[in-house]
Amino acid sequence: MNLNKVILKMFLTIIAIALPSVITAQQLDPVLQDLIHKGLNKSHQLNSNRIDAEQAQVDQQLAKSVFLPKITLNGSFVRLDDDLTLDENTQNLLMATQKLVIKEAVGLPFNSPFPSNIPLEAIPNLQNKNILKSSVDLDWVLFSGFEASNALKASQHKETSLNYLGLAEKDKIALQIIEAYDKLALVKASKTVLITSEKYLNEQIFYVTKAIENGLATPLSRKKLELAQQQLASKQLEFDHNNILLIEVLHQLTGETRANLRLLEPQLQAFSTDGISTTEKRNEVKALEEAEKATLYQAKMAKSNFIPKVAVKGHYEFIEDDLSLLDPKWFIGAGIKWNVFDGNQSRLKSKKATLESEKYRDRIEEAEEMIALSITKAELSYQSALQNSRIVQKEIELANDTYEMVDKQYRNNLASINDVLDALNDVEKANFKLQESYFNERRAVAEMLHAKGVLSY
Template sequence: MKLNRIGVFFSFVLCFITTFTNAQDITLRQAYDLMLSKNGNVKASNFEVKEMEEEHKATKGLRLPTVSVSGTYMHLDKDITADLNEQKNTVGGLLGITDPTAVLGDWDFTLQEKNLGFATANVSMPIYAGGKINAANKASEIKLALSETKHKIKEDELTINLINYFFKLKLAQEAVQLRQEVYNVILLHNNQANKFFENGIIPEVETLNAKVALSNANRELLAAKKDVDLATTAVQNLIGVNSISGLNSEFTKPTIVKPLQEFTNDMLSDNEQLKIIEKNHELAKVGVQVENSDYFPKVGVSGKYILWKDNLPLVDTKWFVGVGVEWELFNGFQREHKIKASKYKISQVEELDKQARLNLTTYTEKLYNTMQKELEQYESLNADEALANRLKFMRTRAFEEGTGTSLEVVDATLKLSEIKLHKIKALYEYNVAYGELMVLTGKTAAFLNQN
């Protein structure tokens, strides 16, 4: 009974250790999700999109009235007066008044005391701006879409880097495993060679070959482990985590998913760089509309309401409204040249679009050819691996029977390991090229779900 409890306890501990060990194992999809949530460049790009969202909302406010409150309190050096006593005396003479001051009083009036103040509520609203407000809103909408597309491009760039780093780590880990297998085989062979030498079956020179091969295998194993450490650091930094213990995703076996023309069509219809150019083309057209709007008058309404006043006897009204019109008839041909400049901008973007399509078509073919080449390499290496396995088996048996040399066994072992390593590299190159092609054609999710 006690043994059963101990067994249950150790089973529980083993299960816990296994769960904890695998807790940090991640798939490519999980690494991608972590990168989007933790990578600083992604966060910065996302804040840029939010900034443009607020700018777009602010531009919408151009259609709405502006309401403000203003106030002024002033102190003049002296009162503003009007001395009409000379005119009073003239009037008194005409009326035959001998003492005008006694009859008519003092005609020295204070029009405005030196201390005065007022506060107003102000409203203004554009009615017509020649289409400039509509164009500004359209431009703002395009700029927001541009920022979103640029954010997607930043995500795509980092995703391509992630695919490269992730599979480079996978390559390094499998290389370590392969180097370890080679080391174990050569170690076993070295031990056998030493025993054969001790029993007088083989000369000492055969043991020297085995020892040199063992030293080389150990050196390559240590170097491969360093490659794993470096690749692990690159992945961790990109996805924003402190540690990962393993990868759950496997290499996708090479295959040609669809013809080149279909990949090219996807690239020309879904690539984010082309969408950037398309949005810039729309923005350039809006720029022409903005410049054309300067030919038309600008009309707006405004109004004020006097909330408070102090010592303003001449201002007896409480509010007023008005309509303003401004029409610039001539400005030194500035409008004409600005319109031409805007049209050149459209032509510039159109030429960029043509060249970008040519470049993307060429790059698509390059990635596709890389996939094809690595597929051919992989299939050829599969056949070579079967032959190398057979050769290693025969060399090992010959050595054990005393008809072969240690050097032949080591050579067969290294040839087999070299073929396996080339197979892993072919898988790496294929997956990186395939992943980049899928990301650039807008099929990121489909690629990630395959891994």
Template sequence: MKKLISMLSFALVLSANDTTTNALTLSQALELLQSQNLEIKAATYDVQSAKAKKDTVSGMNWGKLTFEQDMARSNDAGNVFGFKLTSREATFGDFGFADFLSPPPGTTDVLKVQPNDLNYPGYRNFFQSKLKYEVPLFTGFAISSYENIMDEMTKIKSLDKEKIATEKMYELKKSYYDMALLDSSIKNLNKILHNINILENTTKTMIDVGYAKKVDLLEVKAKKGNVERLLIQMYANKKLLYHYISFLLNQKVDAIIPPKSEVPMPKFSDKEVLSRNIDIKKANEGLAIRKSMLDASEAGYYPTVGAFGEVATADDTFLGDANDHKAYTVGARLSWNLFNGGIDSAKIEKSKIEKMKMQSQLELAKEGIALKVAKIRTQIESTDAEIASLKRELDLANAIYDNYEGRYKEKLVSMSDVIIKQSAQIQKILQLQIAKNKRIEKIFEFEKLANGEKY
């Protein structure tokens, strides 16, 4: 039996060591988060999509090269004559010269003779192969303005991804520190449960010798049940935290190594927070977009110039006599909208208003972030004072409980008095946990505003 117990104990130790070995540290979890989190992956795809849109606009500068292949069969007079002319195969006979040279009998005015070959031609096949290149030379800075807009949009998508990553890091770090606080609270409650067990055994002994009553034992058992219920809740919260960490990392996580030190207060100045804040960066990019949109609106006042060139060949068979029937065309076109009822000026005025609106929104964002920073700093300072006070109160509650436990053994106080002091002890533990949770939450919220401390 002793050997069996020893073997089981050794197996438990090995299992505990394996769990510790496989447990994730916070830095390891943060690295996994960047590559495994599904929301960050989706945001990465958004950035790639924005870059593709930017390349689409940039490609307009290079123009377009198109190939066209026409295949037709027609006996329409205009089409047949045009087909022959395009194929460079038109003859004088196609103009009806046969009827002109030998007019029908009784015709006095030869100019009124209808050329039958021209009006009623036979069917003809037509194959035309054409290669055409068109390129914009000047668009009134419209393309460059849209390029700038798409570039700013790509930056905004990158900032969106960065914001999501910062949010997920905040949630992961908070989960780790929440786990550490739960472990600390569980440790304290287990210590209280141990004291209750001692008190329970003491009460039983005192009942046996007539120094205590059964109601005292019932009070102890009731308090013990209360502590056990709290412990069950805390273990359930730990289980939920593991589920949430697994969700964030997109993989099963059964063990972590919670941080042992408290979260330090970030050292960012208010100016640094404003310069690092993602929402303000996005507002700046939004203002840049409005400026580019204004430039794009002003493009309506400028002419546009484009050039084109094409080569083609045509025949009644596919690529028949292609070299003899080839043709080329080159040219350019200038287009200038001189008047359109004031639409362009209205668009420019709208863009100016949108730009001014964005400027005011940027200033509002800065003021709002500065207000949040001041509020969080005040809340953290208040919570620090609350935690320091609760720690002293917990030390006092522990000392008072130890004192009342000793006095109960001497029959100087009742069991109700001991239970009351123990309730105060538990209350301070829970209050301290809530205060520490609040402090961690505010510190990480401060870091989010500054887009700060990645690890």
């Protein structure tokens, strides 16, 4: 068998291996899935979003804690400049009253002198100058006028919105990693083409060298082949640069070591659109809807400022000795707080929150319009990529047949070396164009899955 035919068949075998087999839309290379999961774990934006969601959970706990009783322990010591007492006339009146009560008790006449052997009680101070107090207070909100419940619901919807934003961010990260991985596969496919082209050129150099020795070709033919070798070396350098750059991109996105990334041998696998006719609401839209609900509850929370609030108040003194004559040892009571007019602050806050919800509604409508447009664009791109793949496959058949024919003509001195090189270049371009077409197919399908909200990884 002709050596050229052997090499051509080997080349076609390599290309056939490199060409993708069709898989279902949701099927990904396990290596790619692992890179995506590592990228999701590494993302600083996702970590920030997770912290924001946890803060919303704390806000919910704060709203619930409004109805928990607040217990406060108090302690104090105060020294006055003097004891607080009644004025002298009042003290004299109280002493005279005490004497009358005692005389009546022992049976003495009203006008009789008071016996000197009977002691009298001193008039107590209203407040001793040394005051030591220790007490406990209870404050318990029984009804917040729906302010706490509206705050709770607003925080719940905010948390849900942040969770949906996290899912949307995950989709973006996954798309970036898939694209970088596919580009690396495309670069690897170009390497296969370059290796095969190098083998072809070496074979042609061998035949040209023999032809020159036999006087059947001129040194100019060898120089043309040397130029083709330089052009091929330039393409190989471009491959090296692209390979390094894509490894750096994947390293930055996933945190995977460069050494492991260099070992990757990804292959382009075409997606099928079977089973992705359904469309689900995008996470971005869900996040906006939840944010809209949160702002509506914020508006209700501001309005509820005018609803009466009910609370219980309690107090207990542990030390009785230093209490004044007017201080109770303990008390408990219930009260109502009714904000009738707050200078329009609640009304303005409610209006501001309502306007914010209207902004979210406009953003939802805009997002839905953009999503519909992106679905149409992705579908058209996919159809164009499919059609281009069919065309390129025909180009490959034609390029292979042409090369085989021109090579035979050249061996029989019926064609020039330029014709052979042009035919070889057409084979190289056609096979790489097919890889590019599959790359475009995958990009279109990935974008379609993302636009329809059914991208999974």
